[in-house]
Amino acid sequence: MEYPQSYSLGNGSLWQNVKSKWNNMPVPISCSLYLLKENRFYIDISVNELIDVVFTMFPAYGYFSKKGKLYYLKDISSGAELVLEEIKHSNLLVKKGFCFMENELFHKDEYIYDSDEGALNFDEDVVKSKNREIDFKENKKPEPVPLQLGVYRNGDISLFLEVGFHYKIFFSSESPLCLLSEGKWEKEGNVLKLYTPSLDYTFLVLISSSGKLKMIRFPNCGYPDWVYELTIEYPFIMR
Known part of the structure; x- marks a missing residue:
């Protein structure tokens, strides 16, 4: 197969009988997958909420291989x-992926x-991943660090840490x-672990003494800052 190739998430003209929750979003939104030369890939999500204003994020980007x-x-950012x-028809069915997929x-x-390929620096981000x-x-410590439950945010990515040890990550x-x-x-010392069944994978986070979260393996979506701050605090809930 020659690259680049591009794909769109949801129903295509050949698949109108397939029910896709992606095609029923409350605002105009699109998701594309690009398979590039040198076995690179990226997935982008674009949201049209206002006239002539488009929000774009990259939930996954990195390198791919094909077997059969x-x-x-x-994914470089999360390691997942x-x-x-x-x-048939050269379409791609998601066997394992993020929740929306x-x-x-x-x-x-x-x-x-x-293609928005130029917005990503694959080689540089691999080095940054190794440094994280x-x-x-x-910096991981066995001593427990208090964790405030609530909503943590960086750019357009929000992490909801809820009671019952449940979490959600939203764009x-x-x-x-x-x-x-x-x-x-779950929390061990100053380490926060987020297990996602859809990927059968665990994201890793360091909890700082100031209460901020420093992401280590996380779908950071191309943002240069890996520190998430508490924006909504659930009253009197600490772990």
Whole structure:
């Protein structure tokens, strides 16, 4: 197969009988997958909430490999692996992915849309990912650090830490819009672990003494700042 190739999430003209929750979003929103040269890939989400105003994020980007009919996409930011299966008409069925992608279909575009590839620095972000892992090993502590439950935010990404050890990660523009991940959280010392069943994977976070969250393995979506601050505090709830 020659690259680049582009795909759009949701129902294509060949799949009108397929029910897609993605096609029933409350605002105009699109999601595209690009398979690029040198086995690179990225997924972008674009939201049209206002006239001539488009919000764009990159929930996953990195490198892919193909074995038979399966594509394995390794996300640089989170370290998670997405799995897509090639089916008839060269479309890709999501076997493992973020929550909004579950059981959805990427249908192949007839024409290659404009690419935002230049907005991402793959090689540099691989180095930054390795540095975060070093930071994690050097700074994780067995001593417990207080964790305030509530909503933590960086740019348009919000992490909801809720009672019952449940969490959700949303892409938000004006309000929570696209569910990236949900699952269970647990805390060990100053380390916060977020397990997501849809990916069968655990994100890692360091809790600072100031109460801010420093993401280590997380769908940070291309934002340069990996520190999330508490924006909504759940009263009297600490862990």
